[in-house]
Amino acid sequence: MLHLALRMARHRIAALLAIACAALGGAAFVTGIGVLAESGFRSHAPVERLAGADVVVSAAQTYRPKGDLAVGLPERARVPRELTARLARLPGVTAAVGDVSFPAAVLDRRGAVLPAGVTGDPATAGHGWSSTGLPDRLRVSGAAPAGPGDVALDARTAAAAGVAPGGRVSVVAAGHRATYRVSAVVGGSGGGIFFTDATAASLGGRGRVDLVALRTAPGARDSVAERARAIAGPAGLIVSTGTARGDVEAPDAMAGRGALPLFAGSLAGVTLLVVGFIVGGSLAVSIGAQRRDLALLRAVGATPRQVRRLAAAQAVVVAAAALVPGIPLGYLLADRLRALLVFAGMVPSSLPLTFSPLPAVASALLLLLVVRASAWCAALRTSRMAATEAVAESRSEPRTPSRGRALAGFLLMAAATVLSVAPLLTRTEQGAAVTAFAGIVATIGLGLAGPVVVGRISRTLARRLPAGVSAPTWLAVANSRGYALRVAGAVTTLAMAVVFTLTYALTQTTMLKATSNDVASATRAQYTMTAPGLGGLPDDLAAAVRATPGVRAVAPVSGTTVIWTYKMLGDDETDYHSAPILSPAASSVLDLGVRSGDLAHLTGATVAVDAEAARSRNASLGGTVNLVLGDGAPVTARVVAIYSRGLGFGPVAISRDLAAGHTTTGLDQSLLIRTDGSDAAARGLTALASARPGLALGRAYGAPDGAYGVPPELWINIAILAVLLGYLLLGIANKLIASTVQRRHEIAALQLIGATPGQIRSMMRREAALICVVALGTGLLLSVVPLVLLAAGFLHRPWPAGPLWLFPAIAAVVAALAFLTMEVPTRRALRTPPAQALTRA
Incomplete structure (x- = not known):
């Protein structure tokens, strides 16, 4: 065989x-x-800073819902500080280090913040001196910090700042700026700013440490790990060795x-x-x-x-x-x-x-x-x-296309229309995703019902052809009628390209527009102030901004990740969301479209939820919701407000009090600032940002520090669409070429009965034109209903957002494919003598 x-x-x-x-x-x-x-x-x-640690004990940085995959938690979960001393007493442990990380940044002699490429991530650059025991092959020039006014720098940071042991340097640590004496320069530390352990504990420890790193005697790693698991397991902590240490780091x-x-x-x-x-x-x-x-x-x-x-x-x-x-x-x-x-x-x-x-x-x-x-x-x-x-x-083809196949195709197209209603029912990403899926379902239905559709179109066209029509045109229509299955295959593939491009591309652009509209409509502030080089905003910055003439309102806004667990039709469901962290002052700079409740009540363990989420997850005003915060801490929060602009701000916003102690840095990430619109206020804010190192002042329209706004997944989807469309068009071209090549016997027979090469090329071009028009028409019709319903649900108008050139562009591509994939093989077939072509298998 x-x-x-x-x-x-x-x-x-x-x-x-x-x-x-x-x-x-x-x-x-x-x-x-x-x-x-x-x-x-x-x-x-990769294991970098913890390369010298044989065993690492830390909190679990994953959350595993029932019957689902575990997901990573982005915020650092910490462990009790007293665990360090307990683990240090285990047999085989030669050193135990309770590592603490907190925001820290070094200023050079001009007062500018050193870039993250020099100091490492500013959100976690600060450590206690004991953390220098974690890397391998450490080289210390100078002495360990002896008091709260001392600091040690890694070699790259010291060189960039232009300081040596005994010199002085300005450091912004955990939102506080101070001048320190450089007691040591540390080489091979992997980057970092090192304080005394007591100072590090006061700046970022909060009574806990990030992890406990253990050095062990030669050959004792496995036994120490087992003993550590016996201690850590009951507390829900994990013990890591080998390559798993990189995940903890x-x-x-x-x-x-x-x-x-x-x-x-x-x-x-x-x-x-x-x-x-x-x-x-x-x-x-x-x-x-x-x-x-x-x-x-x-x-x-x-x-x-x-x-x-x-x-x-x-x-x-x-x-x-x-x-x-x-x-x-x-x-x-x-x-x-x-x-x-x-x-x-x-x-x-x-x-x-x-x-x-x-x-x-x-x-x-x-x-x-x-x-x-x-x-x-x-x-x-x-x-x-x-x-x-x-x-x-x-x-030849069967004279009558299968009725069962045609019925299944029409049912699929009807089902696609029903699916298209989803954006009217739920204004969420899930509702929008149904639009593109409905387009593909409709195209599959067209593939099944295509022979019937093409047959009816070609029969109608044949009846309306004028008596004096040219032979190539008559043959093109007759071929479409006699080979409806073949023509339907070409129409379906080209229509698929049209539907795929329009539904997927315009779904993404409509989502982008709707999200941007939500953010723009909600943002009452004119400016945003961030401190990307400091790892977070200084503690006294909000007060300084409020004191600036012309400033009417200031509110901190940050972002985190929350996991929302709820019941849906009696089953446990879990969703993962980016969520803004808001204070009670948020209503003075943001209008989330509150339908009930008040953002001013966002104090303590409280949240505000989107109306769509409140309806589907039974989260009523005054009720409670179960969340898992970004560090894995389970909380029960009371709903104090329900808002309508969830597309731009996510399904849930949590209070600043609720997030306190559950983020990696513990600092606010941005300030939204509303002014009286005067030039004096703009000049005052510019002067404030220039006078303080590490601050950045920008326009407020947008999404400060990823707290809300356009999710990156939408940009990813657009890029993936382009790649998939390329593959789809290549596959369509190959299929159409193969379909045309197998007509060489038909072309040879036409030549033998007197058709000239020019007439045959004209016939094929008219067939290509007919296929192109039907494909564009059906593709557009199958796309219109889902896209109109999507636009009505998300933009409250009957047309989607997107570039006007998109349909002309895909129409040009489809026309080029239809003509080239029929013209080139036809010209090649005409070069072969007809008698020779008919004798080939």
């Missing part, structure tokens, strides 16, 4: 090339997504790692749909090109099962060959996707990808399974027909 399949494949190169290209692109996408998913489970951040990397499987899962759905569509369509063309061969096999005694096995074997062999370059391409694609996630801020740059053969194996098995199943389905009808009927139909 395999030998026969290979022999037949040599004569069907053009048709099988479409399968190869589809499988190659599909393998690349599936492998790349698989690498991301695997990295989310197995990747570890960088909670942001842990949180980013947890986002990778979620991102891969969200991307996998549409990717598999597109890959299946392209692979299935290519196989339908390839098997259609072999109907005569398969029919002859039936005539000489081959069983239906043998015919299907032959068709599947041929397709699997070609797909397997395409996997060889496709899978390595997938590993390269995974690296590009990671770079995209890093650029969007969803994954830290320190988190590497994990490469193993597992994604390649999974991709190969999945693609080969899809190819085999598609080939089996494509050959099913021919294999089950009587031998004489199969031979008779090998050169």
